[in-house]
Amino acid sequence: MxxxxxxxxxxxxxxxxxxxxxxxxxxxxxxxxxxxxxxxxxxxxxxxxxxxxxxxxxxxxxxxxxxxxxxxxxxxxxxxxxxxxxxxxxxxxxxxxxxxxxxxxxxxxxxxxxxxxxxxxxxxxxxxxxxxxxxxxxxxxxxxxxxxxxxxxxxxxxxxxxxxxxxxxxxxxxxxxxxxxxxxxxxxxxxxxxxxxxxxxxxxxxxxxxxxxxxxxxxxxxxxxxxxxxxxxxxxxxxxxxxxxxxxxxxxxxxxxxxxxxxxxxxxxxxxxxxxxxxxxxxxxxxxxxxxxxxxxxxxxxxxxxxxxxxxxxxxxxxxxxxxxxxxxxxxxxxxxxxxxxxxxxxxxxxxxxxxxxxxxxxxxxxxxxxxxxxxxxxxxxxxxxxxxxxxxxxxxxxxxxxxxxxxxxxxxxxxxxxxxxxxxxxxxxxxxxxxxxxxxxxxxxxxxxxxxxxxxxxxxxxxxxxxxxxxxxxAAADDQNILRDTPIESTTPYVYSTSSHYPPGILGVRNNEPSTRSSFQYETSSQYPVTVETPTTTTIRHFSFGNLDNSTNEEPAVLYDSAPQEAPPTLNYSTTFAYSTSSVMPPVEPIETTTLRHFSNGNLENTTAQSPAVQRDDPAVVVNQQQNGYVYSTSTHYPIQLSSNRNSVNFRATPSPEVVQQLQQVSENASNSTSLQLASSLTQLVQSLLTTLRLQ
Known part of the structure; x- marks a missing residue:
């Protein structure tokens, strides 16, 4: 007691x-x-x-x-x-x-x-x-x-x-x-x-x-x-x-x-x-x-x-x-x-x-x-x-x-x-x-x-x-674990949803010069993100698909993504003259004059002083004489037809080997799950294999 x-x-x-x-x-x-x-x-x-x-x-x-x-x-x-x-x-x-x-x-x-x-x-x-x-x-x-x-x-x-x-x-x-x-x-x-x-x-x-x-x-x-x-x-x-x-x-x-x-x-x-x-x-x-x-x-x-x-x-x-x-x-x-x-x-x-x-x-x-x-x-x-x-x-x-x-x-x-x-x-x-x-x-x-x-x-x-x-x-231990707990947070701040700078603003609801409309976004994915989200700033990007991966000294116009649409479509003027139109993601581009394109697939890898005539892509008025060079170019309408100046090492009547056909099928099957870089790399390897086969035959 x-x-x-x-x-x-x-x-x-x-x-x-x-x-x-x-x-x-x-x-x-x-x-x-x-x-x-x-x-x-x-x-x-x-x-x-x-x-x-x-x-x-x-x-x-x-x-x-x-x-x-x-x-x-x-x-x-x-x-x-x-x-x-x-x-x-x-x-x-x-x-x-x-x-x-x-x-x-x-x-x-x-x-x-x-x-x-x-x-x-x-x-x-x-x-x-x-x-x-x-x-x-x-x-x-x-x-x-x-x-x-x-x-x-x-x-x-x-x-x-x-x-x-x-x-x-x-x-x-x-x-x-x-x-x-x-x-x-x-x-x-x-x-x-x-x-x-x-x-x-x-x-x-x-x-x-x-x-x-x-x-x-x-x-x-x-x-x-x-x-x-x-x-x-x-x-x-x-x-x-x-x-x-x-x-x-x-x-x-x-x-x-x-x-x-x-x-x-x-x-x-x-x-x-x-x-x-x-x-x-x-x-x-x-x-x-x-x-x-x-x-x-x-x-x-x-x-x-x-x-x-x-x-x-x-x-x-x-x-x-x-x-x-x-x-x-x-x-x-x-x-x-x-x-x-x-x-x-x-x-x-x-x-x-x-x-x-x-x-x-x-x-x-x-x-x-x-x-x-x-x-x-x-x-x-x-x-x-x-x-x-x-x-x-x-x-x-x-x-x-x-x-x-x-x-x-x-x-x-x-x-x-x-x-x-x-x-x-x-x-x-x-x-x-x-x-x-x-x-x-x-x-x-x-x-x-x-x-x-x-x-x-x-x-x-x-x-x-x-x-x-x-x-x-x-x-303290419980609080540390709860940091990752998904707690809904409702935000009253308008949120501009732009998942990638590679997608121009026209895809997000701005088309045909219509005014941009923003809707309030209720952010509820995780409590780790702040309630207030500032509008992301725009950046200038040079994408590989425009053909400008090489170190060029020419100044290229900045392409602003996530920005308001312009009154007129932008004029594409690149040193490589490669017009990007392989995907429907990009806005429509009016026909423009193109410069001479020398593509390796036409057999013009060697340096030559001969100037090829300019050919407008996808222009039905252009008639191609397939018998002039013996080569029917039909892989893509985006690549103009060039006359080859060097045909001595290639058998144009040869057929692809079974390995090349199998490789092409694999590329085709994996295309939907591949990134742009992976797909481009696979196609490059495929073309190289095809050229090697043609030369051997």
Whole structure:
């Protein structure tokens, strides 16, 4: 009990009216339908996780759902009358171990001061009976305290029969001092009877704290503890400041079988998130319908891991610390066999720098009490006062205010620190690893399964930090994958669709000098492209099909593609006199005068000074005398007929070889799937093969 419920009396420096603005956010302010992260539970674990995610990636949407009307979880606080007026006062966890490095670092980030717990005077012990213990040693605890937590839970040889032995059976083998320390740890730290707790619980606690039972007691309320100024309630309220929190939202269902994960509350609200952190005590998971159902070993952990005590935690405020004036420390141990109050212990939780100036601050005692049966609050209040007054031998001991709570009766907590019961399956211990992922996007995190400082406030910070770092990694990985996701994007910017600069604008709807009309283009192919697409700029291109691949020094007119049509068809004037008209893609060209064309297919590859007469292509008026040269030119109407001047090496009456015919068929079959360059290359090879065949024949 010492970790989560140990001493609660620290006074808040704020009045109740100074509650952070985040304490009340109505559902009307929640506009998001799907959140990046939803945290269930505004305890120390949940708040730490939410804050870490929000600070690491401020752009993420994070929502915290809290069943109560205040944050803190097992860091409980209430308003009480003090010497300085009405203040927030801790009634739950408040003792900070000097070895709680993660918790102390968080407190420092929140600009909250800490001070050493004061022990001003002697302790008071009042016992009606004493039990005798057998002599033994504490070597086993020392071994546990030096064993790594992970090694312990994963080593059957180290666990041995610890799961089958109770704390009471173990303590009987210890000497009186060690046995008293173990029993007091069970009363104040765990609030659990030793008969119902497995010995493995003590072993895991010592391993996670790197300490023996005596050392743990000293760190939590027995001389070495630290206290936060204003109490731990000041810490959690500052931690919640700036977070989006919905109060009175008790979660009854979490579904990890869908994406996004869905959450339903008891009042019918539904929420969705990419990642969900369930930061509630392990015993309370029985109140939540988890989908898919957790695996059997984890269910066994839930069933065999819970608080077993029924103690009341009470806080008293005083005008001044009268116990210090009488040389007492305020630490009282009271036992009785008559009942109904059978055991009580108190601690001085006044925040002060020294015993000399402690009277200037509000004074508090925080304590734990066990009753044999339930009694009304007024009866409990009277019994608290009488037991402390009788133990300190004070004639007048009147507190200003008294507040108490019973965590065992709280369905949202079901106790303080849970303990492992006898005969718990060893395979269930593997889940004591900071957090557990239910299926894929829902993660259970709590101090109850922390590998460091198991069950304490430092364990809560450790678990919250671990799970939030993992969630951040999951979100980052998902965001990287979603870069290629096809998300439709509607653009209002007119988009000129021009797939290639080789197609002149006339093909795209501009014909016969008609004005260009542009339609709005809805761009939805991929989210990788920007919403706004600028109109592509025009370029000047010289295409191989115009016969200008050679390095010509003559300036050629620029052909502008994707541009508006001109009033008159362009005049083609190229040095090679090759008019491009092999495809219907080009605009119609009026007949023009052509220059002399010397083509290799007419056998005029050799240089000659003879000038051939100009022949207009595709002109039916041109009569070709086929008998003049013995060669009928009929391969294309685009190539003029030339008279060959060199016929000595070619047999014009020869027939093509079967290889050439086969090659021609292959070119014809592949023409539809070939590019212009590939087709031109294939035809060139075919002509060369044909000429070679003709010369050989």
């Amino acid at each position: 010492f970790r989560w419920c140990l001493l609660i009396l620290c006074v808040s420096a704020q009045t109740p009216s100074q509650q952070p603005a985040s304490a009340n956010i109505s559902s009307s302010n929640i506009q998001q339908s799907i959140y990046d992260v939803i945290v269930v539970g505004a305890g120390l674990t949940g708040l730490t996780a939410a804050r870490n995610i929000q600070q690491s990636r401020p752009g993420l949407s994070v929502l915290v759902l809290e069943a109560r009307g205040q944050v803190g979880g097992r860091v409980r606080y209430a308003t009480m009358q003090t010497r300085n007026g009405v203040e927030f006062v801790d009634t739950g966890s408040q003792f900070i171990s000097p070895t709680d490095t993660e918790l102390l670092a968080l407190i420092q980030q929140l600009n909250v001061r800490t001070t050493q717990q004061l022990t001003c005077g002697n302790n008071t012990v009042f016992q009606q009976t004493r039990r005798k213990k057998r002599q033994s040693s504490v070597q086993m605890q020392q071994q546990w305290s030096t064993t790594l937590f992970a090694d312990l839970i994963n080593s059957p040889e180290l666990i041995g029969n610890l799961t089958n032995t109770s704390i009471s059976q173990m303590s009987q083998q210890l000497d009186p001092a060690d046995s008293d320390s173990v029993n007091r740890l069970m009363q104040t730290f765990f609030d659990a009877p030793g008969e119902q707790v497995s010995e493995i619980q003590l072993a895991l606690t010592c391993a996670s704290q790197n300490a023996t039972a005596v050392e743990i007691l000293r760190r939590f309320g027995h001389g070495q503890s630290l206290l936060a100024q204003g109490g731990m309630n000041e810490v959690v309220r500052r931690l919640a400041d700036g977070l989006l929190i919905e109060y009175s939202q008790r979660v009854v269902s979490v579904n990890d079988a869908t994406f996004p994960a869905t959450i339903q509350t008891s009042n019918g609200r539904r929420f969705s998130a990419r990642q969900v952190i369930v930061a509630v005590p392990i015993p309370t998971l029985e109140n939540i319908d988890l989908v898919p159902t957790p695996e059997a070993p984890f269910q066994q952990l839930i069933q065999n891991y819970g608080p077993t005590g029924h103690a009341y935690y009470f806080t008293m405020s005083f005008q001044r610390p009268t116990w210090r004036l009488n040389g007492r420390s305020g630490k009282v141990i009271y036992t009785s066999t008559s009942g109904p109050l059978v055991w009580l212990t108190t601690f001085d939780t006044t925040f002060a720098q020294s015993c000399d100036n402690s009277t200037s601050a509000s004074s508090f005692l925080w304590g734990i009490a066990h009753f044999t049966y339930d009694v009304p609050f007024e009866t409990r209040k009277r019994l608290y006062t009488q037991a402390i007054m009788y133990s300190l031998r004070f004639a007048d001991f009147s507190p200003l205010d008294v507040s108490d709570s019973n965590f065992a009766n709280d369905d949202l907590a079901k106790g303080t620190i849970p303990t492992l019961r006898l005969n718990i399956p060893m395979e269930s211990l593997k889940y004591l690893n900071d957090f557990h992922t239910l299926y894929q996007n829902v993660h259970i995190a709590t101090a109850d399964i922390a590998s460091n400082s198991l069950g304490t406030m430092n364990g809560a910070v450790h678990s919250g930090t671990s799970v939030s770092n993992y969630v951040l990694q999951m979100l």
